[in-house]
Amino acid sequence: MRVGVITFPGTLDDVDAARAVEYAGGEAVKLWHADHDLKNVDAVIVPGGFSYGDYLRCGAIARFAPVMQEVVDAAKKGMPVLGICNGFQILCEAHLLPGALIRNHKLHFVCRDQWLKVENNATAWTSRYDQGAEILVPLKSGEGGYQADRSTLDELEGEGRVVFRYVGENPNGSRNDIAGITSANGRVVGLMPHPEHAIDALTGPTDDGLGMFLSLVDSVVKA
Numbered sequence: 001m002r003v004g005v006i007t008f009p010g011t012l013d014d015v016d017a018a019r020a021v022e023y024a025g026g027e028a029v030k031l032w033h034a035d036h037d038l039k040n041v042d043a044v045i046v047p048g049g050f051s052y053g054d055y056l057r058c059g060a061i062a063r064f065a066p067v068m069q070e071v072v073d074a075a076k077k078g079m080p081v082l083g084i085c086n087g088f089q090i091l092c093e094a095h096l097l098p099g100a101l102i103r104n105h106k107l108h109f110v111c112r113d114q115w116l117k118v119e120n121n122a123t124a125w126t127s128r129y130d131q132g133a134e135i136l137v138p139l140k141s142g143e144g145g146y147q148a149d150r151s152t153l154d155e156l157e158g159e160g161r162v163v164f165r166y167v168g169e170n171p172n173g174s175r176n177d178i179a180g181i182t183s184a185n186g187r188v189v190g191l192m193p194h195p196e197h198a199i200d201a202l203t204g205p206t207d208d209g210l211g212m213f214l215s216l217v218d219s220v221v222k223a
């Protein structure tokens, strides 16, 4: 299966995302921000980093990149899309996911290993986890505070669309300790922490993040 990994000017984590795809048995396909087609991929990862230097606000410019129009169209037809950190910010800016990411509540960039609880294992990206499992992956962001209005939060909670929640002290002021959410169809997932940096205990804190990429391979093979 072919998994597109997008690079914008300022993207940082495309190489690790591609490596995670290959670890899970997929083929990583490079996509550039100016591309007008998705090269026949089965899924897309919007990786972390500092697209367009985080100018205006994180993800605000990337949302208008030509490749994102293709991603929005494909997601609306059911293609699995994962946004990690800056990728999550971009998916919110592109309105593929509701809400927004704002400055961390203590106004500092946070870089640490973070425990997360898997709240929903029925998405294209989390089926390999047990419901309620706790995983440890890196978190590194300055604008990681998830915000949404009360009715959106109620909808996300009511429909079980909170996928990951922070365990322990809330690192960034996210409403309801939300670390990641999914679209109504469970195909688009965005999260602030970085599963692609935790695919091998030799180089990451754990290999707890690999399950997301294995889940994707399962979901595309089954589809």
Ligand SMILES: NC(=O)CC[C@H](N)C(=O)O
Binding pocket: 047, 048, 049, 050, 051, 054, 058, 084, 085, 086, 087, 140, 141, 142, 143, 144
């Ligand atoms: N690691 C990242 O993707 C960082 C995202 C964004 N630049 C922020 O600081 O919030």
